[in-house]
Amino acid sequence: MRLVTMQSPTxxxxxxxxxxxxxxxxxxxxxxxxxxxxxxxxxxxxAVESLASASGAQRMDEAALLPPVxxxxxxxxxxxxxxxxxFDEGKRxxxxxxxxxxxxxxxxxxxxVGHGATVDLDRDASNRVDWEAEIAVVxxxxxxxIPVDDALDHVFGYTLSNDVSARDLQLEHGMFGQWYKxxxxxxFCPMGPSIVSAAEVGDxxxxxxxxxxxxxxxxxxxxxxxxxxxPRVIARVSLxxxxxxxxxxLTGTASGVGHWREPPEFLGGGDVVEIESPQLGLxxxxxxxxxx
Numbered sequence: 001m002r003l004v005t006m007q008s009p010t011x012x013x014x015x016x017x018x019x020x021x022x023x024x025x026x027x028x029x030x031x032x033x034x035x036x037x038x039x040x041x042x043x044x045x046x047a048v049e050s051l052a053s054a055s056g057a058q059r060m061d062e063a064a065l066l067p068p069v070x071x072x073x074x075x076x077x078x079x080x081x082x083x084x085x086x087f088d089e090g091k092r093x094x095x096x097x098x099x100x101x102x103x104x105x106x107x108x109x110x111x112x113v114g115h116g117a118t119v120d121l122d123r124d125a126s127n128r129v130d131w132e133a134e135i136a137v138v139x140x141x142x143x144x145x146i147p148v149d150d151a152l153d154h155v156f157g158y159t160l161s162n163d164v165s166a167r168d169l170q171l172e173h174g175m176f177g178q179w180y181k182x183x184x185x186x187x188f189c190p191m192g193p194s195i196v197s198a199a200e201v202g203d204x205x206x207x208x209x210x211x212x213x214x215x216x217x218x219x220x221x222x223x224x225x226x227x228x229x230x231p232r233v234i235a236r237v238s239l240x241x242x243x244x245x246x247x248x249x250l251t252g253t254a255s256g257v258g259h260w261r262e263p264p265e266f267l268g269g270g271d272v273v274e275i276e277s278p279q280l281g282l283x284x285x286x287x288x289x290x291x292x
Contacts, residue, residue: 218256
């Protein structure tokens with residue numbers, strides 16, 4: 001099952017994306033939005049899953065795609081330094097080791113944009129904007145203090161995301177970096193094109209991701225390479241902190257970001273970033289720039 005949210009003449013409309021590229025309105029299954037379906041629980045998910053193999057009434061208009069969940073219940077959770085090769089590519093202080101516990105920060109839902117969106121880089125805010133391809137986990141069943149062994153039962157599905165990062169803002173305080181500010185500017189979280197249900201994905205560790213800038217591959221990785229697995233991340237985030245249906249967790253990026261390249265590479269006006277996965281689809285973002 002793949003779910004999308006589109007902009008229609010009357011507002012946002014959620015749909016079931018079928019294998020032939022057609023879409024059926026989720027409202028036909030009795031749900032007003034993707035969040036509404038998630039909150040309805042596993043029986044409702046299974047009912048919609050059974051409809052996904054059919055054909056829809058209309059072709060999907062990619063130009064109208066919004067983030068699959070346009071407004072999350074609160075800030076999105078994010079995991080930093082969750083791939084060993086990304087930790088190793090950085091110029092870390094001598095003697096640094098990967099932290100034992102997941103590194104957590106958040107991004108607001110206000111920076112979400114969907115597949116095909118154009119993001120304007122505000123040069124008054126940053127001149128060092130970088131890419132980070134990530135797998136995002138969508139929580140289905142809420143809960144707190146979730147055991148590692150039960151954590152995958154709380155996953156609704158997965159989607160692609162780009163944790164766009166203003167490195168000058170992120171690192172202007174040196175070791176006391178402002179990850180929140182540097183990663184939360186307008187448009188700094190492209191996500192989509194759809195949510196793929198956990199049932200359809202199967203073993204999340206098999207998810208493969210590639211990021212390209214203007215057609216040139218910059219990142220390529222598999223979820224199996226995470227330092228902290230999805231179950232461990234969910235267990236850690238939910239420790240004393242209740243997860244809600246519809247919460248989203250970005251699980252970290254691998255090596256190949258622009259900041260650590262020699263020489264460093266950053267995004268500019270006219271650039272096109274594509275994140276693609278055989279399991280999760282294609283997420284494309286166009287960049288312009290203004291100000292400065």
